[in-house]
Amino acid sequence: MNNQTIFQRYHILHKLGEGGFGTTYLAEDLQMPSRRRCVVKQLKPLTHEPQIYQLIKERFQKEAAILEQLSSQNRQIPQLYGYFEDQGQFYLVQEYIEGDTLSSLMEKKAIFDENTVKEILLKLLPVLNYVHNSRIVHRDIKPDNIIIRRSDNSPVLIDFGAVKESMGTMMTPTGSPTSSIVIGTPGFMPSEQSAGWPVYATDLYALGLTAIYLLTGKTPQELETDPLTGEIIWKHYVPQLSENLTYVLDKAIKSFHKERFLTAQEMLNALEPLSSSPDTVVVCPPTQVASISSSKSNGLKNLLIGGLIVIPLALGAYFWQNQESQNGTIEPNSPQKSPISSNTQNSEQQEPNFPTNQNQFDLVQFPQPSCGDSLPSDFSSYPLNVYPVFIEFSQNNFQYIRQNFCQDSFAKIRQDTGEKAIQIASFSNLKQAQEFSEFIKNQVGSGEVGEPTLVQQHPDQKIVESNPVEGQTLDEVQAKYTIKHLYDLLSEKNYPQATQLFSPQLASQFNPDFFNQFQRVTVENLQMISSTDSTIEFTGENTYIYWDGSTQRELRSYTVSNINGNPKIVGSKFMRVIKFKS
Template sequence: MTNNLLNNRYQIQQTLARGGFGETFLATDTYMPSRRKCVIKQLKPIVQYPVIPQWLQERFQREATILEELGEEHSQIPRLYAYFSESANFYLVQEWIEGQTLTQKRQQQGNLSSDQVKGILLNLLPVLAFIHDRKIIHRDLKPDNIILRYSDGLPVLIDFGAMKEAVATVMDHYGNTTLSVISGTPGYMASEQAAGRPVYSSDLYGLGLTAIYLLTGKTPQELETDPATGEILWREANDIHSNLASVIDRSIRFHPRDRFSSATAMLQALSLNEVSILEPTVAISPGSPQTVVKPTPATRPTRPTRPVTVPILDPTKLEERPRNTKPGCFIPALLLMGLVLGSFFFGFQAFIPKFPERREPTPTLSPETEPSPPKPRPTPTRTPTPKPTPIPTPTPEPTPTPEPTPTPEPTPEPTPEPIEPLPSPEPTIEPIEPLPLPEPTPEPEPLPSPEPTPEPTIEPEPEISPPTQNQSQYFSPKVPIFPVGTFKSSLFNSLGKPTYIKKGLWGDSQAIRYQNLISNQVDLGYLIDNQTGKIRQTEVAFNTSVSLKTMNHTLNQLLVGNATPSVKQGLEQVYRGQKNKYSFSVGSIKGTIERQKSERIYIGIWDANFH
């Protein structure tokens, strides 16, 4: 058939596929100066008529008209160039999509990563939402019917089952048309579709099983089912993103009511999933004590082990501790010092028992220093009282017993150095955990970081600005992904009304911005082509508190899983401040990564022909 012309115009180059409904050919259009390539689908009626009935011709024409409209309105559906009938067969002439089917990609590459699969779904679900809005069901979603286009990496939906059903229709004796053959592929076809009653979620079912094939390499026939529920058991793939797996699980439910109600709902679940903020007290700034008061179990382990040492002890306690340990030391000294010093000592010992009662009422914990002490009593008065030690404490020297320093009650300040066990200023610096701070003199206090006793809310560790901290302290949002080529309608369906819409800087475009989309951490921007309604440029601006892993993940998805190691390295260099700007090109896409003056990381991706 290679040398023949179909419809006296199309020269067949090769046969691409054969099936029960006919054959598919690669051909050239001899009427076009460029002799452009095209795909010709032959559709054989299920019943061979000597002459094609009028009703069947009308049905075929009606379906072809719908297919033409879909191809003209959406770039991820092949255009219909022409249709005709010849030798009792129908023919569709469609746009030739240069690329590889998902089956070919998986056979060539092996199992795809969860990021790659998620990127494909994010780019394909808007196409399904588009056709479903027009009351069209694809009916034959499977890896063979999705082509990844070489020019932009976007998935293209081919081989609509409605055309097959059009030629698989016969007329009964009463003049009613009945469907003789159900279009679809066993395994990828939902139960209601196999019964001849497809619904919109039937397409989502086939898409979910396609995703499973890409992740695991297993066709539906190779997957086990739960005998009790009939649900498919597929979770054998490694490193499956939990949200992706949950979305797939729901899309392949046996009963349609348990699946997503629409492609848009599935897209939203996939792109706008939970915003997981890993907040180990990181977001707390020194001016917001009320937000600090709630140390959740997740935040507590991040702090080093602030022991149960009462963080802020009352000055009276500082005297009690040495005094409770002194009786044994003073006895020999009292024997040597005579009756006068002895009588003073006994009088002082009689005074000691009254202090323990004052331990409980005086723990005035400052409200700011509560983050992780196990029993924070947030009585809001800080009452630092750094210079308590006023009580007579005539002989407060714990170890240096040899120094009598008689002067009975004149508050012997000359020998305060022995009070080193718990100098009054440092307990007010509650963040330091160890009780035994060996400071030589009462003033230096090495560990407590220059005695900032007057400062409330001393929380040094929650600094999040430097990018050298542990990644677990970073904000990790799930950023909605809309690569170049996505239709504006999909954008609005998922994100809603933008912050503003303005005239775009380049070409006939409009600029759309979603500001502070995720907890004041992420801004999204898009330049939309007014002629095609498609995104020509995608922009994301991250706060530096967002983790590098999240930025890397977002960049890779914007490039439809094609981020090269050099591009990822460029992002890391900008993120760590080693570069202020990095530009790159991947296929027909250009991009730039910049550190803005506002210390936000900006990523811009655009069509190379846009500007």
């Protein structure tokens, strides 16, 4: 395409790079007096089928608008000059950053010293904090995507993943838009990203590995992994590294995302606790984001957790309070009672009424493990109607709600509209549901009360096993994530949410005492061995890490089925010991 002119405006000078999603060119803008140089990215959709092509176009436009907003308020993100569609291809026109990528600099100087790497981190972390505060996960941080700008030596973050993801938009058998691709670069992607579920700590993992690459010259694929813990072994390559930077990088690249820094600001504070970020970084985050973009769904359908009863509910509060009444004490990490998880049957323990002119949820400290009413313990109260509160589904919304408001929120197909949504709470009182919905809408720009749902029975009553729903396809990525998420919850000792990933029959057999003997349990190397539309069977390797540091590994099988529109683990069997306890 060299020497060609596209859109009657951009004269192509030469190719800068090419990848699976398209080609990047250096060009001149013929309509600017200076003929300023710019970067033109040509993005190629995976299909040109008319209905899907229109969806791709809409998602591309939304993601371009988000990129424009990000770049307009931060000098360390290339400005978006324009975007357009031409002859079935999509184009982004961005600011040309004169400088070198970290990859090209590594080729010139072999490795970076500690002070240089630390300076890069101190300048990049505020940028990531700004991006994350805008509810965006970059998803492809690596040395190729960080340019050191020649004019001021500031690192510039390029090539955000969401725009590329829009090119992989496809249609599910049920007619819902989804993405057929996982954005990221092997080696720099942690397990949750490979499973299609990136979080903010995903970017910090990739940034940590980028820093280790600069210090050691070793790519992630060249680093060994501890077979017992799954952690990356790297510190022996830089034995003189300061204790502070060693700690920061080691924490950033933990295999379990909740053991990493949860925010870029937290990582920045740990890196330089006594000083503010450098003056060369220009960060101007908006004080409030009016709404959450719904364009970033990566195709995880009807995801995460349902209830132990006929319909999914936010049941965290019930299990915590039930545990308190049985044991006489509250577990060290269990939530204290609050208006958002009150027991409707024990009026003497309820919080005082709030003033009628104030939304009671304004006084609640978020995030909460569970939002909504506890289920009545009186079996005669059933069946009863509950009022679910929904927000519009997108992966961005899901991450934001779970991290900042209701940690047991889950995705489902709404019975009243047939659309995919995020259920964040359920209330037996319509007025309270409406008030919570209004509170959430004021916070994130989306929220409504759904049609009442009938709860047939309390989970302590006899449970009737549900059958897989015929005609609803279970996705392999979705099923794998359910298994991995189970062990994340078990390692946190969050048994109420963990049991919600089981089928009712399996949940009734669950014994938390077994997992209390371990500090952590992990699952790796999940391999699909059989599948139908609604059921997938895997084998996986479990590592049991005891409190004294000893470990044991075994091979297990897992069966995941689509039950009532949600992935559930319906079976798990021991196969053999890989490594005995030592």
